[in-house]
Amino acid sequence: MPLLGRIAKALDQATGSAGPRKLLNQYISDYGEITDLAIDAANRRITARLLLHGEREPLEVRVEAYELVRTNASLSFVIRSAGSDRAWLDAVLNRFIVGHAWEIPDKAAPLVEGLLG
Numbered sequence: 454m455p456l457l458g459r460i461a462k463a464l465d466q467a468t469g470s471a472g473p474r475k476l477l478n479q480y481i482s483d484y485g486e487i488t489d490l491a492i493d494a495a496n497r498r499i500t501a502r503l504l505l506h507g508e509r510e511p512l513e514v515r516v517e518a519y520e521l522v523r524t525n526a527s528l529s530f531v532i533r534s535a536g537s538d539r540a541w542l543d544a545v546l547n548r549f550i551v552g553h554a555w556e557i558p559d560k561a562a563p564l565v566e567g568l569l570g
Contacts, residue, residue: 529554
């Protein structure tokens with residue numbers, strides 16, 4: 454694992470995923486915020502609690518299986534199985550998210566591999 458990946462993994466473990474949570478919150482700030490994030494790279498699972506704008510109660514999203522796929526020089530993140538504690542969100546996840554390959558920018562690839570690999 455590259456040095457940057459090892460540093461990312463150590464920071465994630467030391468901060469309880471606060472770094473990745475803060476980064477992801479920048480992308481979803483129009484919709485709400487991630488209040489809790491747990492990454493289990495050994496078992497390829499991620500659990501997040503989100504508080505969406507206008508909602509009183511947080512919801513839980515579970516990535517139950519994911520894969521990092523390297524093709525040529527690029528890295529992609531693929532969710533193989535996901536669920537939540539809301540039936541409508543399960544339908545959204547299965548229709549639009551599960552099975553889709555999300556290409557990781559080259560500069561971020563070592564960090565992503567360190568955290569999720």
